[in-house]
Amino acid sequence: MEFCPKCGNELELRLCPGEENMIPFCTKCNEFRFPMFNVAICTALFNHDKTKLLMMKQYGRDKYSFLAGYVNKGEEAECALRREMMEEMKMQPDTSEFLYSAYFQKSNTLMLNFLTTVTDESLDGASPNEVDEVHWFNSYDEAYEAVIKGSLAERLLKTVKPFFYTK
């Protein structure tokens, strides 16, 4: 960050009490300006016995990815997860656990990745405004074929591979 997002003044690096690194400071506002970024949630969504994994096509893309969405200001990540699941799929999480976070430079977003299970497998609640296509994948290999290689979705899929129950 080079300029103050509030007043536009050029920032200078200063030592901030309690911080190890120099932090951008606005001399006009007399305030430190900590780095800003977006926060989003993303979830690998399994059915109850983890034999099926849900992925969706969005924004006109031809590959599949996971249910995801931005965390609003003041909102907890767990609430954002429940809200996005409701908005996009009308689904309620049965269980959910945090897995890991990953920073995505292109959209300046810290992605918080979860593993969620649902009891109701119905796809009828998919929002036509937000979801182009949604599909339950019955195996890891089938799901792996469907994601963009090198994407955050591929990494999340690889992470949840051990959870995928194959008969």
Ligand SMILES: [Zn+2]
């Ligand atoms: Zn300022």
